[in-house]
Each structure stands twice: as C-alpha cells, then as structure tokens.
Amino acid sequence: MRGLQRRGLAERLLERAQAHSECEFRFAGERYRFGYTELTGHHHFVYPQPLLVTDLVREYADVRGGDIRFGVRDVRLHGLDTDRPSVSYTCTETGRRDVVHTDFVAGCDGARGVTRASLPPERVHVSRHDYGIGWLALLAEAPPSNDCVVFGIHPDGFAGHMARSPEVTRYYLECPPGDDPDNWPHERVWAELRQRLAAAGAPPLTEGRLIEKRVLDMHNYVVEPMRFGRLFLAGDAAHLTAPIAAKGMNLALHDAFLLGDGLAACDRGRDRRAEPLFGGLSGPGVGLPGVLTMALRGVPRHIVGRPVPRGHDPRPTASRLRLPRRGGRVRRAVPRQGLRPPTGGPSRQSCSGRSLIRWSATFSASATRRRRCPSRSE
Numbered sequence: 001m002r003g004l005q006r007r008g009l010a011e012r013l014l015e016r017a018q019a020h021s022e023c024e025f026r027f028a029g030e031r032y033r034f035g036y037t038e039l040t041g042h043h044h045f046v047y048p049q050p051l052l053v054t055d056l057v058r059e060y061a062d063v064r065g066g067d068i069r070f071g072v073r074d075v076r077l078h079g080l081d082t083d084r085p086s087v088s089y090t091c092t093e094t095g096r097r098d099v100v101h102t103d104f105v106a107g108c109d110g111a112r113g114v115t116r117a118s119l120p121p122e123r124v125h126v127s128r129h130d131y132g133i134g135w136l137a138l139l140a141e142a143p144p145s146n147d148c149v150v151f152g153i154h155p156d157g158f159a160g161h162m163a164r165s166p167e168v169t170r171y172y173l174e175c176p177p178g179d180d181p182d183n184w185p186h187e188r189v190w191a192e193l194r195q196r197l198a199a200a201g202a203p204p205l206t207e208g209r210l211i212e213k214r215v216l217d218m219h220n221y222v223v224e225p226m227r228f229g230r231l232f233l234a235g236d237a238a239h240l241t242a243p244i245a246a247k248g249m250n251l252a253l254h255d256a257f258l259l260g261d262g263l264a265a266c267d268r269g270r271d272r273r274a275e276p277l278f279g280g281l282s283g284p285g286v287g288l289p290g291v292l293t294m295a296l297r298g299v300p301r302h303i304v305g306r307p308v309p310r311g312h313d314p315r316p317t318a319s320r321l322r323l324p325r326r327g328g329r330v331r332r333a334v335p336r337q338g339l340r341p342p343t344g345g346p347s348r349q350s351c352s353g354r355s356l357i358r359w360s361a362t363f364s365a366s367a368t369r370r371r372r373c374p375s376r377s378e
Helices: 004-006 011-016 036-040 049-063 186-198 248-267 287-299 354-371
Strands: 018-021 023-027 030-035 045-048 072-079 084-088 095-101 105-107 125-141 149-153 159-163 171-176 209-224 231-233
Touching: 004 231, 011 049, 159 186, 171 186, 186 209
Parallel strands: 023 149, 105 231
Antiparallel strands: 018 045, 023 030, 072 084, 084 095, 125 171, 125 209, 149 159, 159 171
16 A cells, blocks of 8 residues: 555545454354454555556556557567567457567566466476465455454354455355365355354344355465566566465565566666666665565575675575564474574564565575475466
C-alpha cells in the first residue's frame, strides 16, 4: 500500500477497499480473535486483485499515455545477452509480425509465461517445495458471513473465509493435491464449510452460487538467477508463494517497485548506483539498484545488515543456525525446512518489512536446496 501511495497509484484503492484490523481462528468449536492492529498499529486492505490490475492498466494507458498491446500471440525474445534486446510477436488484428527493440525486458508474465521459458536451462536453478496438500479455491456469490478473515483448523482439513466484496466471498477447503473440482458439488462444498468453520456463537454461513471452483496444489518455488543479460524476472515468473502465505500480489508489487526504481535510476543517466544492476555483475553497488542486484543473485549481505568477508559464503549453514531466545529459553521447535534464522539476522524491531521479505525469500530458497527437493521448471 505504501509503495502504491508513494507512486500516486493508490487513490481508487483507498476509496473502495475495506480496511480490516483483526482476524479469527476457529478450533475445536471455539473462536479466537486476533487483533493485530492493536499490536502493530497497521491494518490490511481487502481489494480484489482484478480491480487493482484494472486500476494500474487504466493509469498507465489512459492517464500516463502508456502503450499496451493486448491479444498478441507467438511472443519471442531475442538478443537478451546483448545491449539491444528485442521482443517479437504476431498481431492478431493484422497477422503481421512486429518487433519491439528495447534496452531491457521485464519478465512479468507469470509462471507459465514466455520470459521464464527463455532462460537457458543450463543457467537456471529452480528451488521448489511441495506441501503435499491442495486447496479447493472457491468464489461464492454471497455476502461475507463474518466481519473479518476466518481460519478454520479442523481434523478434516483447513477451511478459510475471506471477504472479496459486499457481494462475493472467497472460501478455501483443504483437499488432496490434484483433486478434481467436479468431486466437489454445491452441496458437499457447503456441508464441509459449515463443519470446518463451526464454532460456538459464530453466525451461520450465508450460502450462494459458486462462480469459481478450482484446485491449487500448495507449493513454493524460486528461480535463480532472476536475471539473464537484459532480462529481469518479476512476480510469479521469478517466484511463487503458495496461497497459504497470502503474499503473491504483495511480493509481485515489491518486485515491480524495486525493478522500476532501478530502471528509472538507469534512465536518469546510468549513475554509479545503477551500474551493478544494469551493467556487469561484478559486485553489488549501493542504494536501491544494488539491493535488487543482491536479491537477484541470492546474496543476503545487505539483509543481515553487516559486511561479508571476501570469499565467505553468506548463505545459512546448519552449524550456524539458531532460533532467537524468548523468555530466557531457546525455543526447540524446528521449522518445516529444518533450518532456523541465523543469529544476527533481521529482527522485527531492527529490520523493515521489505528487508524481511527479501531475506525470507533468499533464506527459503537456500533451505529448500538443503532439503534436496527436486528442482524443475513448471
């Protein structure tokens, strides 16, 4: 939100979005409210992703005079490792093959897009973690049944209730990975939701027609490197976070802000800060472009907040990893990936949310590699 505001892109969102300050957990028939705004001073906004995309497209094309070409096919990238790359495509209206020559190519076309597939296979490593479960993602033509997000923890599996608008609600049901949505007719969906979200004193669910029904296999991945020549990946083309984290759009916007600021710095005169990102990759620079260079290269030295000696590998190792002390004792719980944040890493008090996200993405990729998860492109 703050990133959008700083760039003058949040006006319609602030006018139309709902502000939420707490969420609710339901477990063993009881309700537990968590007022995170009281603890953090921050709230979150509920705003459907299609509306945000529409706002951004309108701003770029209608207000700022940007050139967007919809409906093209057979898109190909050329000369990515040169100083003058290009993108070619077939125009569906004329049937003509057109070419756009450019300085840089931003790969923002998703997990199955052209840009990610254009990376040389021998130069790419994909770190992936599968959770072994699926989520049945549902959109119901029904008003929200609660005044906040609800997470249901039930022996039959997770269930979630998330408002999308006054007329539409998003629901999730845990299911086997690869399940067929046709196995979930209307009656079964609502019966499972009622059972998994049941709690004493909870209002009944407002049922409605299901207008979307699909199964999402829960997995994460990170592509390394996120740059090849003049091509820079962003959003789902570079990394995917399962809906469990509810961070997909936030991380994609964060990528766009970093990359956009770096491109702007380069366009203003190819200053010293932009050279490490848009010139050679001999070493990280200073300022925002340098930070992005380090994020793309997976080197978290800026993130942990201290310099790294020459020849030292800054990635976490099993011998160095410890959980912080709480209440005078070292917690013994081991995260799923079997690794813990390194001592001296970013803390809630000393590190910004942006740095935490960047550090977490790099750390997660390293942790996944250490588990020897299979690496493959989607």
